[in-house]
Amino acid sequence: MSLRDVADLAGVSVKTVSNVVNGYAHVAPATRAKVEEALSRLDYRPNLSARNLRRGRTGVIALALPELDAPYFAELSRFVIDAAAEQRWLVVIEQTDGSLERERQILDGVRDHRVDGLILSPIAIGADDSPPAPTRRRWSCWASASTTARPTTWRSTTSAPPATSPST
Incomplete structure (x- = not known):
């Protein structure tokens, strides 16, 4: 039609x-x-694909977490999904298993998966690590569940729904 x-x-x-x-x-x-x-x-x-192509947006953000079955990350996922839904965005969730290789694959591959943003909770990538060039030019938001980790945040030039942090 x-x-x-x-x-x-x-x-x-x-x-x-x-x-x-x-x-x-x-x-x-x-x-x-x-x-x-x-x-x-x-x-x-x-046709949402045609609409998003015309707008240059997908309406999808990625959430990459070390463990999907950990209560903290399950709750964080719920808050991110709720915040995204308020903006009519969808969330794609990836599990990194805290692997440096997997975290880097996600940073490298997010652009190819046609998502508008990434929320990454890194375990292996540290504050001194720099994202790959295509990610640095677009966006990346990093969060850390550990109070001992050194969280790093790169701000986006693309607006994404605000993520609410779960109370701990």
Whole structure:
């Protein structure tokens, strides 16, 4: 189903359908009702891949943790997912097992996986380690569960949903 199909059924332009789908206020109520009826009759669903490609965003962030079954990280995951959901973002979770190689693979590979941000809780990578060049140019947020670890934070130029820290 395309915007053109909806526009033809509603008797309006594709731009008008786009305005309704995207929630723009400057559509006459009667026209909005016709478009919404056509959207419903055709069971139209926006193509999120096309929308994200056009916007240059995926709406997905990655969360990389050493252990998924540890209570702290399970709770942290819940808070990150809740904060992301408030912004209509999805979270992809990776387990690093505290491995230097795995942490570096995630830093190196995040860009290829089409995510908009990374929250990494490193065990093996230390404060003196520098992220690889592509990551340094984009974003990376590091957090540490250990009070003895030396956490490092690199700020993003890309806005991501704020992560709330669980109370410990």
